[in-house]
Amino acid sequence: MASRARLPGTPASIAVLILSFFQGSVCGTTFTFSNRCGDTVWPGLLAGSGTPPLETTGFALAPGQSRALYAPQGWSGRFWGRSGCDFDAASAKGSCATGDCGSGEVECRGAGASPPATLAEFTLDGAGGKDFYDVSLVDGYNLPMLVRATAPECPDTGCLVDLNGLCPDELRAAHGRACRSACEAFGSPEYCCNGAYGNPNTCHPSQYSQLFKSACPNSYSYAYDDATSTFTCNHTDYTITFCPKSTPTRSLPKSDHSFTSSFNFSCNFEL
Template identity: 40%
Template sequence: MKLQESSASFSLFLILNSFLSGPAFAHQVTFYVHNKCPFPVWPATAANRGHPVIADGGFYLPSGETQRIVAPWDWNGRIWARTGCNFNSNWQPGCETGDCDGRLACNGLIGTPPVTLVQISLQADKSKPNFYDVSLVDGYNLPVSVTNKQTSPKCTIGGCSKSLKNWCPHELQVLNNNGEVVACKSACLAFNLDSFCCRNDYGSPEKCRPNVYSKIFKEACPSYYSYAFDSPPPLVNCAATEYFVTFCPSSWGGEYKST
């Protein structure tokens, strides 16, 4: 009799657990982060204020591999890739680009620019689309594409058509210890001028216009934000629960020679 009661209780536990965990799972969005670069990258995440850290804020991703990460259905934040990392020494920074205080798990810290940012705003109301974009407002370190699982054109942000590292003006270049270009600063980051940063007297679309540097960014990566008031806004809205974020979706001769 006791064995029957125990079995019945366990069966009831399984039913209740399935019932309770179902909606929680449905209230999540999955990102498959894929590395098509011919070298490892260290993807990182940072949540906007009031939202939780996901995927510990950062992880190692070898070339050719994919990592699945899950976010709450109303999550807001950013995803980027770090390059040239070494966390086995006391050197600072720990990465050539996108570093977060020398840590593998950024745990909420924002990466050091210049870095290509995937910016995400998920909607708690599943009848509404999610919003995302790729921004070069803080500069560039790697190309990235974003799409839903069905790869719908409406939901897709493509990669770059040219190597921005190869096209980066000398005054915007970030070099590693070997003298290789590993990132390209935005004009705002490089010169800190209101006219480039779209602030103060230039804090409106009418006053802050495309400049020679943002036009170089836009020509190389037409689907990304090239400066703060880029128009038409390259913002995607797409209702889905699974997305692919791919680093180095395309390749050009000298773009990926350094790690």
């Protein structure tokens, strides 16, 4: 009996086509978001100018839950966590106490975080083919955050301390759920690094930015804090963890513990 020919639409042939398409090219990056806070966090995502939005621009992340998203080569943008959110289950309409993006819904749809908010910023495949990343408190602080590269030689960065407990009264926001930057609180050029203070020779750390820096030495504390706050890594994946030192007060059923974007595939092919 003659053997049946394998049709070009079978799973095996499709897999070969996928492998041949990606082999020899630089694949994108997977960002995995993890929530170790005791309450739900709603990550917000904003793509940089000239780069496409990711699969989602905002979603809910319950305690103990994680979600992975794929970013294409050369992507840039920022992530943050929204807290104290109240969204209608049916319409997804609502707002957040901190980090709100003003869209009135779970998806931020191209809008950034309303300060104060802890920000994770990325430029993938930048100068020299390297990734550049940082955690910024320039726009204030709302949640502890850790950024960890998959590549073991690349440094962690973030702010693991609960700055809301250390926040001076004049910077407190959202009933103690966030801590403003001095620029947002006072609006003066010496704090905002603009006007006559718009360069690194005239704009220096303030007592407020030094408070942030002493608590979170690897984070951006003011506009010209590049030297100790921006990190680079060869192309790799990253995990962004909210409340990294915390243990969630409740966990999800095992089947719902994590979910991954349909675009999250491995680039480590072996033929």
